[in-house]
Amino acid sequence: MKASFFKTLRTTLLNALWMMLITFPIMVIKVKPRESLVSWRWMNLLWVGIGTFSLSWIWRYLLSRRDKGSKLNAGRGREVLGLLWGKKKIRAVLLAALTLLVIWFPWIVNLYQVGIITSGLMFVILGLGLNIVIGYGGLLHLGYAAFYAMGAYNYALMYLYWGMQFWLALPLGAVSGALFGILIGFPVLRLRGDYLAIVTLAFGEIMRLLLLNLSDFTKGAEGIAQIPRAAFIRALSLQEATNYLFYICAVLVAFSIFIIRRLENSRIGRALEAMREDEIAAQSMGINLTRNKLITFALGAFWAGLAGVILAAKTTYINPGSFTLLESVMILVAVVLGGMGSIPGVILGALLVTLIPEYFRALSDYRMLMFGVVLVIMPIFRPRGIIPKLRKHYTVKEVDCSS
Amino acid sequence: MEYFLQLVLAGLTKGSIYALIALGYTMVYGVFKLINFAHGEIYMIGAFTALIVGGALQITTDLAPSMIFLISLVAAIFFSAAHGATMERIAYRPLRQAPRLTALISAIGMSLILQNYVRLAQTSDFLPFHSMIPDIPWLTPGVSPITTTQLTIVVTTVVVMISLTLFIKFTKMGKAMRAAAQDRIMAQLVGIDMNRVATYTFVIGSVTAAIGGVLIANHMGQINFYIGFLAGIKAFVAAVLGGIGSIPGAVLGSFVLGMAESFGAGYISSAYEDAFAFIILIIVLIFKPSGLLGRNEVEKV
Known part of the structure; x- marks a missing residue:
């Protein structure tokens, strides 16, 4: 655990240094050719470093989570919504509320x-x-x-x-x-x-x-x-x-x-x-x-x-x-x-x-x-978006053939 | 006649620049079947780096112009290559197994990111770019038909093209690239590291694009953050025209496109100069999608 932590720390630090290096001319130096002025914006370098360091950490975490394959809970929220939507009464109430809101909206x-x-x-x-x-x-x-x-x-x-x-x-x-x-x-x-x-x-x-x-x-x-x-x-x-x-x-x-x-x-x-x-x-x-x-x-x-x-x-x-x-x-x-x-x-x-x-x-x-x-x-x-499309499932009822 | 000659020279210059960008497109497509939409942005970053480094050196030191030109060229090449390789690591490597359309969407996003990164960090105005290529004495402006920059552009393109062809033909990495382009899985089975091939492909493509960026900035005299988009699209058209995936094809396509644009603008209408590339693209893709020198691909289920 500890070894892997230091390894991650090292790679993220290296990533941050690398980004600081490659973005150096564009982020730090600003030339005004007409006035022959050069300004050095060293603070930007610091921001790039900190930004890359933290983002790289999050990125690695998300990527490792993706590769472990936590696809199962991808559509859970959608399923709950679908369940609510499936109930006719709830759907009617929701639709009515939405219609009222739309009609009232310009007046409020x-x-x-x-x-x-x-x-x-x-x-x-x-x-x-x-x-x-x-x-x-x-x-x-x-x-x-x-x-x-x-x-x-x-x-x-x-x-x-x-x-x-x-x-x-x-x-x-x-x-x-x-x-x-x-x-x-x-x-x-x-x-x-x-x-x-x-x-x-x-x-x-x-x-x-x-x-x-x-x-x-x-x-x-x-x-x-x-x-x-x-x-x-x-x-x-x-x-x-x-x-x-x-x-x-x-x-x-x-x-x-x-x-x-x-x-x-x-x-x-x-x-x-x-x-x-x-x-x-x-x-x-x-x-x-x-x-x-x-x-x-x-x-x-x-x-x-x-x-x-x-x-x-x-x-x-x-x-x-x-x-x-x-x-x-x-x-x-x-x-x-x-x-x-x-x-x-x-x-x-x-x-x-x-x-x-x-x-x-x-x-x-x-x-x-x-x-x-x-x-x-x-x-x-999230290749399928915030609210992924529900794919069609067909369930076949098992028929009891014995009788 | 003189007008005609001028158009030919303008077409050659344009074609050379397109060729330098199209090489990167065609190599990436050949190996990964990915249209790297952000490739034009790499070219823009090359031009910007040269402007920044060259400008800073011009103002703060008193080096000879040719030295400044060399230093800024090297800087542009290094930083463009670094951006290209990093881009591949972040946006494309996690998507290598994904459907091709997904990678294309990601590439469009990368292009937006790079454009706006330069816009926000630098400026959205056009910046003047003082030509840093020293004049060759026997090419007097006004007397000889070709200017020093034009000559430099054409010669550089030819040199880059030849060295790239030699690289692909004779080095180990070149062979690995060709193997990967033919069959990616088979290449991996015989021990070719796809990640290394990817890095090399993007680095080489970025290097040629950066050279193109520096040269065109010297030629045009001004740059802004948006120059990469149109140049990228046109270089892509050139690559498709020549047969995408084929290096001589990319060069041939670029020269044909450069000439077509130059003559179209000169004899038909300069307002539609940019439309010619798109019209050529549509015609080629509809009637001969494999391009002038490309091979036909057979679709399998």
């Missing part, structure tokens, strides 16, 4: 809070959409922001040229998103795994460059301003419009959850699961891969288009800068953090990803760093 908090929660809900819709592609289809999609942009620009441009209203743009944006998804899906059908990820990334970037450079049509980097908010019979005041959009988002989230849950257990859902596990085996069982992949892309893009229209109506201003790769990565973080393929997981992940940076403004500078850390740590220590 101020406008700012409603706005933040609305963007959180918007992100939930995006996450659920990407979850279909990644979680069910097993296709890593890094150009998801392109579909999102499709929805947003659809509304903005149709308003700009034809004066289209929100309620007409919402279904149109979603459908055009889905069509665009099929359009992108066709050429990438043969690809899989990492190649697919890179090609979707390329499509996303091309889309952004097109939006940026077709400035006669899309107004380029300047963006499109003064997109109308959603109207209900008459034009609404800012307060009313914000609350209204919140309700729309909440209803859409409920709608998405309902549809996606139905999808999960449908013929398509099963086919997608088989495809994700093994494409060739699935194909030999008579699953049409082409059709299923296109469906996956179309469904994922459908929700992105929906969220895009809402974004345009919420911010009333869009430009290509809102649809960069980082946006796609952020949605990916939500899905990976929550748990690929798990609906409650993705909802939690999306809320965490949007709300934590909003409520801890001091941390907002470290936001992207944190996302990076999440993407590195989750696959190692």
